Amino acid sequence: MSKWIWFLLFSGALNVRAQTRLYVSPTGNDSSPGTLAQPMATVGKALEKVKTASQQTVQILLRKGTYYLPETVPISPATVGNKTLTISSYATEKVTWSGGRKLRLRWQKSEHGVWTSHVDGPPFEQLFLNGKKLVLARYPNFDAQARVFNGTAADALSEARIGRWQNPAGGYIHALHQGEWGDFHYRITGKSGGQLQLDGGWQNNRPAPLHPKERFVENIREELDAPGEWFYDRSTQLLYLLPPAGFNPATATIEVSRLKSLLELKGSPDKPLQQVTVRGIRFVQAERTFMEPYEPLLRSDWMMYRGAAVFLENTETCRIEDCEFTALGGNAVMLSRYNRKSAVEGCHFHDIGASAISFVGDSSAVRSPVFQYEKFVPYGQMDLKPGPKNGQYPTECVAANNLIYRIGQLEKQSAGVQIAMASGILVRHNSIYQVPRAGINIGDGTWGGHVLEFNDVFDTVLETGDHGSFNSWGRDRFWHPNRRTMDSLVAVHPELIRLDAQKTTVIRNNRFRCDHGWDIDLDDGSSNYHIYNNVLLNGGLKFREGFYRTAENNILINNSFHPHVWFANSGDVFRKNIVMRPYAPIGITEWGKDVDSNLFLDQTALQMAQKAGTDAHSAFGDPAFVQPERGNYRVNAGSPALKIGFVNFPMDQFGVQKPSLRVLARTPSLPTLLNSQFEASVQELTWLGASIRTVRGLGDRSAFGLPDEKGVIVVSIPKGSPLEAAGLKTGDVIRTANQEETPNVGRLIAIQQPVNWTGQLGVTVIRNQQTISLTLPLK
Structure with missing residues (x-):
């Protein structure tokens, strides 16, 4: 070290x-x-x-x-x-x-159980009753079990609902991106002719319409209709509260948010701030920031407000340690622009509006920066010098031993740890879960050299899509939105590839689980990575168009390798890994430098790989994990994995190690292994809301007109189910999924696992002795 x-x-x-x-x-x-x-x-x-x-x-x-x-x-x-x-x-x-500030109020009870009080001072957007955050009046009402935004509705902006609002100015519209790549937020500035007048929509770097269903409105007087909701009329300075049960106005403590930032550690480029430590403080009640000015982070999907409850800029050897961050409206901690050898360690982050820890440099340090996905600096105009242009970026900084959960409560383009325009960031021994998008995100290839190790990241991508527990982009100088143009450019000028991603980023000894995407997602152009000794519990590993990536000695539980649209001469390597499903290639004509010496679960998967021209020296068989039911995926001495070069690594060092935080930290739920034993033992279950079972003997073959005794019978489908809308019917027999045979329920589940990220599953069914093709939704 x-x-x-x-x-x-x-x-x-x-x-x-x-x-x-x-x-x-x-x-x-x-x-x-x-x-x-x-x-x-x-x-x-x-x-x-x-x-x-x-x-x-x-x-x-x-x-x-x-x-x-x-x-x-x-x-x-x-x-x-x-x-x-x-x-x-x-x-x-x-x-x-x-x-925030504590209010001294003179309550009056008005009609319909609403209490009111005059409030002097600046307006506010977060209110706390006896320390608990209450809900700003909204439609639909807050639902703790709802997947997105704690409740959304397609009719949130219907003509009928807008017609109910007498004066909605000051209200907000929140919605997911149409592609579920983050979110958008708008302030309502008025209403004219039944149409809303809006300001906003700058919070995502991939412009798109609002999601047609995943949306809600808040801060509108007419939507104050549920216990625990409140509304503040800025024009009259009246606070309206529909209190929860047990509210006592005589003893209630009311606090509201006020400051966007609580602490700023700031030097100057000429004189950095040095050797300041902040320890053991609980930071709370910072104001929301989703309508503040945002800036794009190069060509990643991110727009970002450069601010936080604790903000560091132009620092050296400064530390935030053993602190707690909660009830914050925006980002918790940000290391912005120049920072050297500063650290965030041993902290507890929870219930936060945006990101927990961000390391974000300045675009002035990037040579030939481009900020929109579809833009590109032509080669003849490009700055061809490697590396950063100046020192305005974080490097040799640390995020270690932190517990992070329930973040991104309002801003969905957020992360437990965000890295952009930075170099050499160490992210180790963090537990990160219950997040709307990635647990750890790297926004670009500038300038690499990061080390991510011993992290435990799960329950991710809970409210968005097309992402992973770890996500990266690499839309650097070599990257062009037109693939043919990019292919020709890097063929002639391969030196462009490492101009930005100079140093190798290492991802090792982590445990990742994503049930709504990939465990590790190296997206557009992500290059120069070494990924080894990781346990991937559900979503598998994706490599999309990039260069010089090596994945070795990883364990991919119930899933596989997802290579997408690789370059010729990519230099990519995938070896000595344990995979439990066939590879899932998309648009692959070139298979990189070395895809070999891997262990597959069955011979069919191995043969599929060898037919594609890979894995000449790979093997198949039961990996013989030591105690998979306890999360110990080391292999026994007789495992065929050892014969292809796999080496055991520790299984007891994931996540936060600080004792006071470790006792609070959750760990991921461990998956049932989708192997031959599972297929033999599971004969019926509820699948996507429908009841299904395996075909049983000659009776079923005769009753359903089947050519053999294989398939999955749809026993019942709830009325109005998405499966019903897709054309599936009770009595259908599913014969194939994703072009693989489904002889039983267990195999159907195993086939579905690697393609969950697509949101749909192609199947064929036998109905009335006819074969019918359907596309079923997986959400």
Whole structure:
């Protein structure tokens, strides 16, 4: 491990003797000297004393309680001088920094059970009752079980519903991208002739119409109709609340959001901020930011607001550690532009509006940057120098030992860890789950060198589509939206390929599970990756058009390898992996440098690969996992996997290791192995809402007019089911799926597994002794 990583991970052991201690308490006084007995009241006052402190090392120690910040706390080189500064909770006391304010209200009960009160001060978009976030008036009503946005409706913008709204100005429309590639948000500015006037729609870098079904509206007075909803009329400054059960206006604590950012660590390009540590603080109640100005992150699908509850820019060796981030309206932590050897470690992120941790450089550091998918800098106009143009990007920074879940609650183009226009980022031992899109996302190839290791990432792509637990794009200088143009360009100028993706990005010793996409998704142009020693629990591995990618010694449970539209001379390698389904190629005429020495589950899958010209030295057979029911996918000594060169690796080091967070962290549900034993044991089950069973003997063959005793009988389909709408009927016998025979229920499930990402499954059925082809929806 390099010296800078050891420094970051163990800097807490630095000498803490001969230091100045300044104490702050919510019950203190800024006229006090800042001792333990006589603390100050605000962090701002304590910061004024740092630069002139008598010792080189300064600690600001916060006593327990909630600090309602009057403004964002700025820390700069002018604040700290050449001192080493730590801001932390005192001992084990619980310290909260709030970006909100507490309201003192005079409630009045009005009609239909609604309570009202006048509220002075700035408007707000998050309201908390006794610490619990309430729901801004919306349609459809909040549903904790709904897959997208906690409830959506196709008629959210119907003429009839809009007609009910007397003055919807200030309301919002939220919707998924039509392709489910993120989201869009609009502010309603007025209504004229029954039509809404809107501002917004800049939150996704792939312009498209709104999704026709996945949409909802909020902040409209007429939609205040469910307990726990509220509405604030900015023109009258009246707060309306339809309280939940047990509401007591005499004792209720009401807090609202106000600040978009709570803490900013900012230096300048000429003088970075150095050696500031923030430890043991709970950051809450930052305002929502989805209507703030966004910027595109090159040609990835992302647009992004460059801001966060804790924001670092132009820093060196700064640390955010052992903190909690929750009830935030936007991003939690962002390391923006120049950052060197700074870290986010041991933190707890949950219930956040957008991303948890973001490392995002500036486009000025990118040579010949392009920002829209369909744009391209012609070769004759391209800057052909390799690497970054300047130093305005994060490098040698760390996200380690963090627990991240329930993020992206409003902004769906978000991630547990986001990396864009950066280099050499270490992402290790994080547990990331319950996210709407990727757990970890790399937006481009600039400039590689990242290491992702020992992470546990699952329950991902829960509200969007066409993505993975890990996702990347690589639409760098060589990449062109027209494939023929790109093919000819890289054939003549192969040196373009590594101008941006200079260093190899390593993905190793992780556990990924995606039930709504791929476990690892290397999308458009992603290049220069080494992927090894990973357990992929469900979604498999995808390589789409890119170069110089090696995947070896990985375990792909119940799924396989998905190569999509590869280049000639791609240099891609897939070897010594365990796969449990046939490869799923799309548009493949070239198979890279080396696809061989892999273990398939059965001979048919191996023969299919060899027929395509790969895997001459591969084998098939039961991998003989040690304890798959407990997540131990090491193989036994007699496993055929060992004969093709597979090497066992540890199965007990995934995810967050910090004891206080590990006890809170979930782990992924472990899949049932879809092997021959499964196929033999499962004879009937509920599938996509329908009841199905395996054909049983001569009686079924005769009753359904079958040529043999193979197939899956559709026993019943719920009325109105998507399967019914697709043409499937009770009594149909499914004979093939995805052009493979389905002799039993188990094989049907196994065939479906690798193609879940497509959202549909082609089948043939026998109905009245006739063969019929259907396309069934998988969502």
